[in-house]
Amino acid sequence: MGSVELDIQQRQLFVFSNIITYGNAATPEITELIREEIETMWNEPSARLKFDSFWFEVRFKIQASHNPAISPIDIFQNLDPRNNYFRIEEFAHGNISFVDGLNCNSGYFKLENLYKGSTTAAHEYGHTLGLDHPKDLDIRGQGVPGIMYPRGTLVDPQFQYDPTKPAGVTGGTMHPMYRKVKLQDIEALNLHRLDLHGGKAILGEFTNVWHNDHANISPEDFFGSPIG
Structure with missing residues (x-):
């Protein structure tokens, strides 16, 4: 906000x-x-x-x-x-x-x-300003992921946790450290x-x-x- x-x-x-x-x-x-x-x-x-x-x-x-x-x-x-x-x-x-x-x-x-x-902080800040996660979470071939993409997004290998892993398996999804705020995010x-x-x-x-x-409350009280 x-x-x-x-x-x-x-x-x-x-x-x-x-x-x-x-x-x-x-x-x-x-x-x-x-x-x-x-x-x-x-x-x-x-x-x-x-x-x-x-x-x-x-x-x-x-x-x-x-x-x-x-x-x-x-x-x-x-x-x-x-x-x-x-x-x-x-x-x-x-x-x-x-x-x-x-x-x-x-x-x-x-x-x-x-x-x-x-x-993480920059991503969550985007939510406070009204931005949601994008609907399409398979952005292979589109380069650097924008700031609002969540963990689990499919990206080009160089932006994965492990670039040697196939897309979608453990290690084969977006590493958050590669996210960037883009002009489209500001426009949104x-x-x-x-x-x-x-x-x-x-x-x-x-x-x-x-x-x-959360260490002091149960998931039901969340x-x-x-x-x-």
């Missing part, structure tokens, strides 16, 4: 988001890694979009903070569209990182998924459809979910319909 703002003078469109982490595995270092990955990857396409006959450069500005003492009520009462809340733990039901649906501002990250270059946000005549708009929706540590 984020706040979209136009700078008419500089011909720039900014997407501002704050990443706020909590949980037993959250640290300032991991939080900064998440921030850097999201900002770097989503700015890589150097996208330009047209508004009212003018071209604007699209820039993502991501801030982050580690807040181990944050409470459920702090998150529940949040009214800032820039804020995104992610619990980080070593254990996650389903063994994946996820967010609380498309167009959201909360989720749960599995620590193992957050190594440098993993692209439909920023041009936002009502920006006042200079600002909201991208995404408030979910404001505080997550329990809340929500997560998207990984």
Whole structure:
């Protein structure tokens, strides 16, 4: 989720988001890694979009903070569209990182998924902005996979976990580290459809979910319909 703002003078469109982490595995270092990955990857396409006959450069500005003492009520009462809340733990039901649906501002990250270059944070951020997994998950012959392709996608051998494996077997699917944010991903946000005549708009929706540590709850108590 984020706040979209136009700078008419500089011909720039900014997407501002704050990443706020909590949980037993959250640290300032991991939080900064998440921030850097999201900002770097989503700015890589150097996208330009047209508004009212003018071209604007699209820039993502991501801030982050580690807040181990944050409470459920702090998150529940949040009214800032820039804020995104992610619990980080070593254990996650389903063994994946996820967010609380498309167009959201909360989720749960599995620590193992957050190594440098993993692209997990950038992928989940795309969900918070409203992007779903593509329907066609066999993109062999199409080159580098876009950021929203999930694990299990069939790709060219050089983008697999193991390029020597046949497609579809263990090791023969997409390694997430090869995903890239492409111009098509920026265009899919439909920023041009936002009502920006006042200079600002909201991208995404408030979910404001505080997550329990999955190590302390059963799968039956797991809340929500997560998207990984």
